[in-house]
Amino acid sequence: MNLTVMPHGDIRIIRIEGRLDGITSPQLEQEILRLCEEGCHRLAFEMDALEYVSSAGLRVLLLAVKKTRAAGGRVALYGVGSAIREVLEISGFLSLFPVLATKEEAIDSLTQ
Amino acid sequence: MRASSIRLRPVLDELDRLQRFIRRFCERHGVTEVLRNRLQLACEEWFVNVVKHGFGGAAADSSVPPRITASFKLTSPGEVMIRLADNAPPFNPDDHPAPDLSLPAEQRPIGGLGVYLILKLASRHRYERVDGRNELTLYMTENAHRDHERENGEEPT
Numbered sequence: 001m002n003l004t005v006m007p008h009g010d011i012r013i014i015r016i017e018g019r020l021d022g023i024t025s026p027q028l029e030q031e032i033l034r035l036c037e038e039g040c041h042r043l044a045f046e047m048d049a050l051e052y053v054s055s056a057g058l059r060v061l062l063l064a065v066k067k068t069r070a071a072g073g074r075v076a077l078y079g080v081g082s083a084i085r086e087v088l089e090i091s092g093f094l095s096l097f098p099v100l101a102t103k104e105e106a107i108d109s110l111t112q
Numbered sequence: 113m114r115a116s117s118i119r120l121r122p123v124l125d126e127l128d129r130l131q132r133f134i135r136r137f138c139e140r141h142g143v144t145e146v147l148r149n150r151l152q153l154a155c156e157e158w159f160v161n162v163v164k165h166g167f168g169g170a171a172a173d174s175s176v177p178p179r180i181t182a183s184f185k186l187t188s189p190g191e192v193m194i195r196l197a198d199n200a201p202p203f204n205p206d207d208h209p210a211p212d213l214s215l216p217a218e219q220r221p222i223g224g225l226g227v228y229l230i231l232k233l234a235s236r237h238r239y240e241r242v243d244g245r246n247e248l249t250l251y252m253t254e255n256a257h258r259d260h261e262r263e264n265g266e267e268p269t
Contacts, residue, residue, distance in 0.1 A: 022127055022160045052149060054156045055225040065217045083149045090232045091225050092213025 003031055011042045011110050013103070017049035020057030029060045032067065041073025044106040048079030053087050065096050076106040115185035120159065122167040122178040130159055130182065141186045147254045150233045151192060154250055155182060157226035158196050166200025166246075173201070179245075187251070191235075196248045202241050205231060205248065 001024035002017040012035055020028060035043065043064055065075050078100040080088070088094050100106045118133045120126045131152050138148040159180070167178050176199060183195040208227045211220075231237060234250040241247070 021131075021156055022124060052152065054153055054160075055223070055229055056156075056160070058225060059222055062217065062220055062222055066222075069217065083146065087153065087229070090229060092211075096217045096220075 001027065003028060005031065005035070008044070008107060009111075010040070011044055011107060012040045013044045013046055013106075015046040015049070019052040020050060020060070021052060021054045022056040025054075025056040025060045028057070029063060032060065032064045036067045036071065039071075041068045041071040042110045043068060043073070043075050044103070044110060045075065045077045046079055046103065047077055047084060048081065050081070050084055053084050055091070058087070058091055058093060061093065062096065074110055076100060076109045078103055078106040115183060117181055117183040120180040120182065122163050122180060124160065124163055126163075127156060127159060130155055133182075134184070137184050141192075143186070143192060144190075144254055147190065147192065147252060150252050151184070151194065154230045154233050154252065155194065155196070157230050158182075158248065161203075161226055162198045162200055162246075166198055166203060169201065171201040176244075190254045192252050194250045194252065196250070197245050199245050203246055204239050204241070205237075206239055 001019055004015040004017075006013040006015065014028075014031065016028065018024070032043070045061070045064075061075075068075055075097045077097055079102075080099050085094075085099070088099065098106070098109045100109060116133075116137055118130060120130060134148065134152050134155060137143070138151070143151075159182075162180055166172065178199065180198045181196075183197075185193045185195075187193045205227045211224050211228055230248075230250070233252060235253050235255070236251045238249045239247070
């Protein structure tokens with residue numbers, strides 16, 4: 001897995017490439033905790049290059065939702081492929097955050 | 113020869129070897145990416161559970177050498193049977209409570225989705241405790257995951 005964090009005003013765009021599983025998800029967890037500590041509470045996850053997610057990855061996404069909401073912030077996802085969407089759907093995660101097509105839509109939803 | 117097995121040590125680092133094994137199995141048998149993803153997901157959830165809660169749990173008996181195996185068989189084009197076996201304490205996934213997916217984020221517990229995902233991804237499944245082993249058999253297909261209630265899958269005739 002490869003993580004890239006890009007600032008966009010107050011928003012942080014987190015690009016996740018590769019596999020978000022039991023081995024790699026602690027890396028994303030550390031990054032989210034770091035961003036929250038720095039006061040970044042609006043996170044957009046760019047997922048077009050994410051190939052695979054397991055419950056370990058979902059756990060970290062839920063953590064991101066809880067952490068940002070507790071600080072008055074929000075999370076949005078975009079560019080989610082069909083394999084990832086299936087896992088989000090089965091797990092009932094599609095109701096936890098907006099899952100959008102483009103970066104612009106994600107930024108719009110976080111700036112409203 | 114359409115079946116293959118792998119034996120795993122009870123450490124999380126083995127996950128990578130398990131995933132590569134599944135990838136090779138799928139390449140050899142022309143299994144699609146959609147189905148490969150489901151196989152890898154179900155196997156990761158099972159393996160992580162066995163390592164963390166089976167052999168790492170309070171009921172674990174350290175005098176018994178851990179034995180964990182995963183076997184894969186192409187039963188028809190587009191269907192793979194997985195047999196997952198371990199000698200950890202009994203764990204029947206059918207007795208595992210399903211998560212409440214209607215809860216808002218604030219009330220959702222962190223974790224507890226793994227077993228649910230396994231059972232949802234399989235078109236049918238069967239659990240047995242045999243000779244001190246947990247044996248979970250899953251049938252996975254390329255078709256959409258099941259959205260009906262879980263069933264106690266019987267071996268097909």
